[in-house]
Amino acid sequence: MGKKVLKFGGTSVGTTERIMHVANIIKKEQSTGNKVIAIVSAMSGNTNELIKLSKEISEEFNKRELDVLLSSGEQVTCALLAGALIKLNLKAKSWLNWQIPILTDGEHTNARIINIHIEKINKFLDEGGVAIIPGFQGISKNADITTIGRGGSDATATAVAKIFNADTCEIYTDVDGVFSSDPNKIPVAKKIDKISYDEMLELSSLGAKVMQPSAVQTAMMYDIPLEVRSTFTDRIGTKIFSQENIDYTKSVTGVAYSKDDSKITIIGVEDRPGVAANIFEPLSKSQINVDMVIQNISSNQKKTDITFTVKRSDVSKTKQILKDNTKIKYREIIHNDKVAKISIVGAGMVSTPGVTYRMFRALSDESINILAISTSEIKLSVIIDEDNTLKAIKKLHTIFDLD
């Protein structure tokens, strides 16, 4: 008899009919003898609707109250799913963030789970109950409601799986699993049966929206086997576990892309030691995540150009911080939103020579200009013109035998 955490995303609980369907999935799971904890998102559309209401009141809506507002969405789903399970004659109960409690640390709208009290829920599971827990939220040490960022229900699921020592954590969603590329853009993209945490982490950081990166990280740290699968079909999903359990036959597992990035170039910066630190320190202090950085070789001995990428939503804040920065001198700041980041990911890359070369060659063959490059052990990302996104993904998908 095992213990399973099942997480159901917004589309999986988007209507009462779907909630009944989810209740049947849980019933089936419990009837095989497993103890079940279900984590639920808000019904699809609900969170956006609540955000819209808050913005009608203020674009800078108070963050404490935003957390109170948004956390209501998962509360609704918890109650409906518990009611649906009870209708199926199961013992079930919703447990709200403060009833458990789920303790968090950090600022409003961006907290992180630090502990979850397990005694009461474990007792309930022992008595044959199904526990329903709202994703995306917790309470702070001051007993304020806190949320843990969009997509945070995945993070709740892996945190619950870790703290309750669950055997597996299944992420039920509206796709069949993790694909070698976006199946909506690349019809030949294939579902991946098995993938390592590292690869999944790179893929999800890079725009594959199947799972939230910090949730994958938690699963990796505590070696919790994940499975991403569809709520709407019986098909086997994608299993995510540690690298040593996977036989790699291919160097590249998937091709991801993201259109979240902007490229910012500071032209005519003084070329002297400490200038990069002076540029990036205030950005880091303002929680702006700088992704790729390129410093061009300067033809002029005293001046250089520095290019880096940030999330598009951070562009105006970034430019303002640069303008306010009295420690740096430069001629001009330009930025380009019309870029895309294309990444190839694969745990096999490290042991396969020539992957980097083959990627650059392939893009060059398609006359696609590379604007920036960033590499890691298991991933290789490039920034290109947004218009070339599809052409690049298709080409890379083909040359790395993913079709």
Next chain:
Amino acid sequence: MGKKVLKFGGTSVGTTERIMHVANIIKKEQSTGNKVIAIVSAMSGNTNELIKLSKEISEEFNKRELDVLLSSGEQVTCALLAGALIKLNLKAKSWLNWQIPILTDGEHTNARIINIHIEKINKFLDEGGVAIIPGFQGISKNADITTIGRGGSDATATAVAKIFNADTCEIYTDVDGVFSSDPNKIPVAKKIDKISYDEMLELSSLGAKVMQPSAVQTAMMYDIPLEVRSTFTDRIGTKIFSQENIDYTKSVTGVAYSKDDSKITIIGVEDRPGVAANIFEPLSKSQINVDMVIQNISSNQKKTDITFTVKRSDVSKTKQILKDNTKIKYREIIHNDKVAKISIVGAGMVSTPGVTYRMFRALSDESINILAISTSEIKLSVIIDEDNTLKAIKKLHTIFDLD
């Protein structure tokens, strides 16, 4: 410097624009030096929408989970109103049922408030803060969310006013105050400037939907001055306080009606001691509220007919209980849904002879048959054919000088 409880109903907070308007009412109130606690309902339509979702899952949706579900509505309004006040540069904070806490007793969906912790909120008021509290809910001693019945936000408001020792409790709603009859049906109905708790209690029990009866009762028991007024105009509303502070110039204050009742007749019951107890005891045990009871004089010495009224929603349950009751013998049970209860209410009635006679005479003049009668110190109710409702109200409104 006083302390005020302001309660805003569902239509008053039905859109974000209206919530901003409410925030301005609170700002104005606070700027005059008053400490303000605001009680809010769910945005209009929200509670019905949530009930609809629960019914899609099960007509007999689990009551504990229904409370979890429904309480989310006021949470949303609390957060939005707190955010709106903060936007107006006020210090404001939402306090949820479990954060205060508001302690309740009794069963799910029908609990009652037994205590509210005041220290933290009083401290916040002393610091110049506006406290926003969700109506309609609390937590049980097991820390489960409980709701206190439809319209329960009024009960929260008067309970808060009582426990926080507030100077007044203002009920903001979508009408100008309490009227001498339903202004939608009787165009000559007039707003009442002052009314006693007793009269208000009778009026609200009798179908005037302005305030929830148990809330008026709390205000009466603790002598909390109430004012019912419109959120959307600056007009003075209706002040509700104890009888001794009101000069009565009229014997009748208002005419109310309700179409919630059904008349049930048990024909051919044995006429012997204890039979009424045998009939009504099981109904009372099943929480069915029997309103008027008439036992006709029996022509046959051994048989009689017993007529009584119950809420329409209780009719089928009532008939089943009667059929299952082995202690009583009868020939037949009939019921009539097409009835209305018409009531005249006035604290001056007791000191004005002939009110009863004038009412019966007036109805007789209109050829309206009286099917049942019930009286109290300050009210007189009759059951008539539903078709005669409007004719009866108009006539009574006129003869008691209310036009």
